[in-house]
Amino acid sequence: MVTAALLAGPAILAAGGEEAVHHSDGGVLASGAWLIVLVPFVAALAITLFGKRLPRNGAELAVGAVAFVAVYGTVLLFSTWMGDGIVYEGAVTIGQFGGFEVEWAWVVDGLSIMMFFVVGVVSTACFVYAVGYMEGDVRPTAFFASFTLFAGAMLMLVSAANLIQLLIGWELVGVSSYLLIGHYWEQKENSSAGMKAFIVNKIADIGLMIGIIIAGITVGSFTLSTIMDKVEESDAALDDVAVVVAVLLFIGAMGKSAQFPFHVWLPDAMAGPTPVSALMHAATMVTAGVYLIARMFPLFEHMAPDALTVVLVIGTITLVIAGLLAIVQDDIKRVLAYSTLSQLGYMVAALGAGAYTAGLFHLFTHAFFKSLLFLGAGSVIHAVHSNNMSDMGGLRKDMPRTFWTFIIGSAALAGVPFLAGFFSKDEILASFNEGGHSIVFLLGVITAFITALYMTRAVSLTFFGEYKGDGHPHESPAVMTVPMLGLAGGAVLVGYLNVPGFTSSFYNLVTTRSVSHELLGEHATSFDIMALGVGFLALVLGIAVGYRLYYRDAPTQKERDRLRIPVLWPLLENKYYIDDLYMNGIVNPVKGPIARFINWTNSYIIDLVVNLAGLFTKGLGRFVYGGLDQRGIDLAINEVGAGAGFLGGKLRYIQTGKVQQYAGALFAGALVLVIGFWISIT
Amino acid sequence: MDLGLAQNWFFLVIGLLMVVSSLVVVTSRNVMHAALMLVAALGGSAGIFILLGAEFVAAVVVLVYIGAIIVLFLFGVMITRVGVGRSNTLDHPNSWPAAVIAIATFSVLAGSAVAFFGDEKIDRIAAVRTSDIGTSIFDRFVVPFEVVSFVLLAALIGGIVLARKDPES
Amino acid sequence: MTIAQFLVLSAAMFSIGIYGVLARRNAVLVLLSVELMLAAVNINFVAFGRHMADPIAGGQVFALFVITVAAAEVGIGLAIVLLIFRNRASANIDELDALKW
Numbered sequence: 001m002v003t004a005a006l007l008a009g010p011a012i013l014a015a016g017g018e019e020a021v022h023h024s025d026g027g028v029l030a031s032g033a034w035l036i037v038l039v040p041f042v043a044a045l046a047i048t049l050f051g052k053r054l055p056r057n058g059a060e061l062a063v064g065a066v067a068f069v070a071v072y073g074t075v076l077l078f079s080t081w082m083g084d085g086i087v088y089e090g091a092v093t094i095g096q097f098g099g100f101e102v103e104w105a106w107v108v109d110g111l112s113i114m115m116f117f118v119v120g121v122v123s124t125a126c127f128v129y130a131v132g133y134m135e136g137d138v139r140p141t142a143f144f145a146s147f148t149l150f151a152g153a154m155l156m157l158v159s160a161a162n163l164i165q166l167l168i169g170w171e172l173v174g175v176s177s178y179l180l181i182g183h184y185w186e187q188k189e190n191s192s193a194g195m196k197a198f199i200v201n202k203i204a205d206i207g208l209m210i211g212i213i214i215a216g217i218t219v220g221s222f223t224l225s226t227i228m229d230k231v232e233e234s235d236a237a238l239d240d241v242a243v244v245v246a247v248l249l250f251i252g253a254m255g256k257s258a259q260f261p262f263h264v265w266l267p268d269a270m271a272g273p274t275p276v277s278a279l280m281h282a283a284t285m286v287t288a289g290v291y292l293i294a295r296m297f298p299l300f301e302h303m304a305p306d307a308l309t310v311v312l313v314i315g316t317i318t319l320v321i322a323g324l325l326a327i328v329q330d331d332i333k334r335v336l337a338y339s340t341l342s343q344l345g346y347m348v349a350a351l352g353a354g355a356y357t358a359g360l361f362h363l364f365t366h367a368f369f370k371s372l373l374f375l376g377a378g379s380v381i382h383a384v385h386s387n388n389m390s391d392m393g394g395l396r397k398d399m400p401r402t403f404w405t406f407i408i409g410s411a412a413l414a415g416v417p418f419l420a421g422f423f424s425k426d427e428i429l430a431s432f433n434e435g436g437h438s439i440v441f442l443l444g445v446i447t448a449f450i451t452a453l454y455m456t457r458a459v460s461l462t463f464f465g466e467y468k469g470d471g472h473p474h475e476s477p478a479v480m481t482v483p484m485l486g487l488a489g490g491a492v493l494v495g496y497l498n499v500p501g502f503t504s505s506f507y508n509l510v511t512t513r514s515v516s517h518e519l520l521g522e523h524a525t526s527f528d529i530m531a532l533g534v535g536f537l538a539l540v541l542g543i544a545v546g547y548r549l550y551y552r553d554a555p556t557q558k559e560r561d562r563l564r565i566p567v568l569w570p571l572l573e574n575k576y577y578i579d580d581l582y583m584n585g586i587v588n589p590v591k592g593p594i595a596r597f598i599n600w601t602n603s604y605i606i607d608l609v610v611n612l613a614g615l616f617t618k619g620l621g622r623f624v625y626g627g628l629d630q631r632g633i634d635l636a637i638n639e640v641g642a643g644a645g646f647l648g649g650k651l652r653y654i655q656t657g658k659v660q661q662y663a664g665a666l667f668a669g670a671l672v673l674v675i676g677f678w679i680s681i682t
Numbered sequence: 683m684d685l686g687l688a689q690n691w692f693f694l695v696i697g698l699l700m701v702v703s704s705l706v707v708v709t710s711r712n713v714m715h716a717a718l719m720l721v722a723a724l725g726g727s728a729g730i731f732i733l734l735g736a737e738f739v740a741a742v743v744v745l746v747y748i749g750a751i752i753v754l755f756l757f758g759v760m761i762t763r764v765g766v767g768r769s770n771t772l773d774h775p776n777s778w779p780a781a782v783i784a785i786a787t788f789s790v791l792a793g794s795a796v797a798f799f800g801d802e803k804i805d806r807i808a809a810v811r812t813s814d815i816g817t818s819i820f821d822r823f824v825v826p827f828e829v830v831s832f833v834l835l836a837a838l839i840g841g842i843v844l845a846r847k848d849p850e851s
Numbered sequence: 852m853t854i855a856q857f858l859v860l861s862a863a864m865f866s867i868g869i870y871g872v873l874a875r876r877n878a879v880l881v882l883l884s885v886e887l888m889l890a891a892v893n894i895n896f897v898a899f900g901r902h903m904a905d906p907i908a909g910g911q912v913f914a915l916f917v918i919t920v921a922a923a924e925v926g927i928g929l930a931i932v933l934l935i936f937r938n939r940a941s942a943n944i945d946e947l948d949a950l951k952w
Contacts, residue, residue: 689852690852693852693856693860697856700860700864701863701864701867704863704864704867704868705867707883707884707887708867708868708871708874708875708880708884708887713877713879713880716880716883717883720883720886720887723864723890730857730860730897731893731894731897731914733852734897734898734901736897736900736901736911736914738911739893739897739914739918742915742918743893743918746919746922747886747890747918747921750922751886751922754925754926754929755879755882755883755925755929757929758879758882758932758933759879761933761936762878762879762936773874773875773876774875774876774945777870777873777874779873780869780870780872780873780874781870781874783870783873784867784869784870784873785866787862787865787869788862788863791858791861791866792858792859792862792863795854795855795858795859795862796855796858796859799853799854799855799858800855801853801855802853802854802855802902803852803854804852804853804854804898804901805904810900810908810911814907814908815912815915818907818908818909818912819912821907822907822909822912823907823909823912823916826916827916830916830919830920833919833923834919834923836923837922837923837924837927838923838926840926840927840930841927841929841930844933844934845929845930845933845934
């Protein structure tokens with residue numbers, strides 16, 4: 001992939017500049033793009049059904065499926081760059097119920113191709129890594145089935161041409177996240193973490209669903225292209241509800257992309273296996289919210305600028321508070337988790353400032369270096385058998401490949417020049433500056449400093465100094481390090497797709513959509529010197545302070561953690577007490593009084609009705625049986641029988657056995673007859 | 683009844699005789715008396731038959747009825763050892779239902795006879811000759827004749843079978 | 852001679868015979884009463900035969916038949932009475948009530 005990029009590089013870099021108004025329809029590649037979604041789903045089903053019988057527990061099918069997606073996505077990417085840009089919407093009827101047609105519609109445009117590429121490539125890396133990481137796991141087949149299901153669901157989400165399909169993909173992604181976080185459900189914390197993620201997401205999804213419904217009803221259709229057309233026409237009806245719809249959709253995005261105050265689930269989600277954290281909670285699932293805002297960006301930009309303000313504010317809050325939290329973590333995955341939160345805040349804030357391309361570009365680059373960092377962390381954890389940096393130290397000697405790829409990833413994250421993160425973060429800061437959002441710009445710069453600081457801390461504590469643990473760490477096997485190397489290459493190179501003033505390939509890619517470019521924000525044509533300078537300054541300061549504080553060794557890792565600001569640190573260590581607030585303010589009251597009240601209602605009111613019905617039926621039965629049946633009907637029948645018996649008992653005395661009496665009766669009877677005939681004659 | 687005719691006087695006397703002897707038959711406490719009174723009754727009936735011009739029947743009555751059947755009765759009486767003299771156990775204590783029925787029967791029969799036939803007379807012509815009876819039996823009534831012969835045969839055999847002692851004892 | 856007088860006579864004997872059949876307790880006496888009834892019937896037959904001036908003398912022929920049957924019946928009847936007497940040493944009909952309720 002690296003070679004292909006190098007070969008095609010000049011062509012791609014030169015393809016920027018001109019905006020192609022005329023888009024191609026993508027031919028068979030686009031019309032066959034439904035395969036991108038179908039193949040992972042089919043693979044997930046296949047793994048579920050007979051994964052256990054395969055030599056590698058179904059991992060072969062999983063890796064094959066995502067590799068297919070990666071290849072397809074890459075081919076689509078190149079073909080859209082080489083050509084006029086693909087904008088295609090395909091639909092196929094998959095079912096008909098009476099007059100109601102069920103259609104499957106997919107969109108192939110620049111934004112979705114970018115997502116296909118990211119999801120495909122990063123998934124392939126993480127899946128291959130997982131083959132090694134999950135060696136000896138208690139449930140490998142279940143893992144790969146859920147993982148592949150996730151891949152299919154994510155691809156469904158990003159290829160959806162209407163909001164309903166998007167919602168289905170959204171929910172499926174939530175489900176697979178729940179399954180994967182709780183993969184080691186034998187420990188209660190893990191299943192609780194999965195439930196926390198699911199519930200927080202579900203609460204946010206309420207906003208999403210209401211927003212979709214309002215949008216659909218107002219526009220009269222759920223199809224994205226229809227909605228976008230209405231936006232372009234500045235449709236009056238849509239205009240009235242636009243702010244509400246935008247805010248509601250953003251609430252949904254807040255849940256999935258873990259923005260404040262819905263961020264609480266992401267750190268706990270680190271309970272899942274590391275490949276899951278790398279793929280889902282760094283690169284793909286959490287970016288679904290950003291994708292949603294980007295997809296609906298014309299609505300936000302054109303008709304609901306107030307909603308954009310909300311987006312900006314929330315994004316800013318998130319990036320700051322998460323960055324601060326990353327400094328105090330001992331668990332290496334948590335450092336990366338809070339870092340992800342912070343970077344997601346950057347993406348969201350960028351979109352909120354109207355920088356469509358910047359936000360998406362940061363999503364793109366972040367996917368590569370963050371997943372790389374997680375894979376590296378997983379490699380370290382795998383070697384040391386502990387998540388905590390307290391048990392690490394000096395690992396660069398024993399794990400060189402992990403060390404160097406981790407360094408590249410950290411540098412990219414911090415924004416070291418000429419790596420991918422530098423270009424994307426700089427563009428975001430530039431957009432803050434140019435948009436006139438001074439406070440946001442300032443906070444963004446401060447957080448860039450903090451980012452550099454905590455990454456230096458993490459690197460120092462993990463890889464430098466002396467090894468403080470008990471085991472014998474060794475480098476991870478090739479199946480794990482090769483994906484890391486691949487991602488590292490991406491982390492270095494992908495930044496060059498969007499150098500202001502030189503290349504605008506990425507800009508061209510993500511603006512290849514059915515809506516016109518004006519609605520998709522501006523593209524920087526040159527470097528913003530102020531942003532560049534201040535950002536670089538923050539970076540250098542961060543690394544310097546970090547080096548000064550953490551590089552030197554000490555007997556325990558705790559002692560190396562030299563920074564400790566008195567009031568701030570306990571607040572940070574308790575995550576601003578937000579979790580406690582949620583637990584005591586929301587969860588416990590619901591669990592306690594409300595649940596008890598509902599239980600009471602159930603036992604006494606609902607069950608009462610049921611019990612009454614039962615008692616009534618019993619009484620009725622008793623009445624019918626005792627009263628009607630036994631005393632009424634049976635009585636009549638028994639009386640008839642008794643009557644017959646009684647009669648017989650009385651009549652039998654006629655049989656006296658005496659012949660003369662019989663003769664007498666005979667004569668008397670004959671006499672009566674004769675008299676009768678006589679009377680009848682006369 | 684026209685008592686100027688001699689037949690009517692004869693009829694009256696014989697009739698009275700028959701009725702009285704019948705009454706004795708059914709009310710007597712002496713079995714032998716009852717049997718002998720039956721003889722009288724049957725003799726009276728023979729006389730009635732002669733009055734009616736059926737001499738052959740009268741002769742048969744005397745021969746068979748009185749001569750054989752009554753004798754048979756007397757044998758039966760003697761074998762069942764009722765007691766030659768008087769006996770108090772020959773009637774039911776409650777015999778009024780029988781009386782009622784008898785009287786009722788008589789009234790119905792006699793009443794209907796008188797009511798239907800009134801004063802129709804029997805004409806005097808043609809006493810039937812015995813040869814006519816014989817011809818009639820073997821001509822017109824030959825089947826009943828044969829049947830009655832079988833009845834007699836059956837009664838004969840039956841009587842013997844019933845009344846004999848068991849061969850083993 | 853009217854037909855009616857014979858019929859009345861026959862009716863009287865028949866009724867007396869009925870009384871005898873129903874009132875007497877001794878089996879032999881009952882049979883005697885039955886004979887009375889048969890005799891009455893004979894008178895009836897012959898009287899009607901004479902009244903109708905029957906060319907085939909049906910009345911008298913049947914009277915003969917009745918006598919024959921009466922003879923057969925008396926024979927059997929007495930044989931039965933004999934058997935009963937042998938079994939029970941008594942000729943009381945009252946005691947023959949084994950077929951009672």
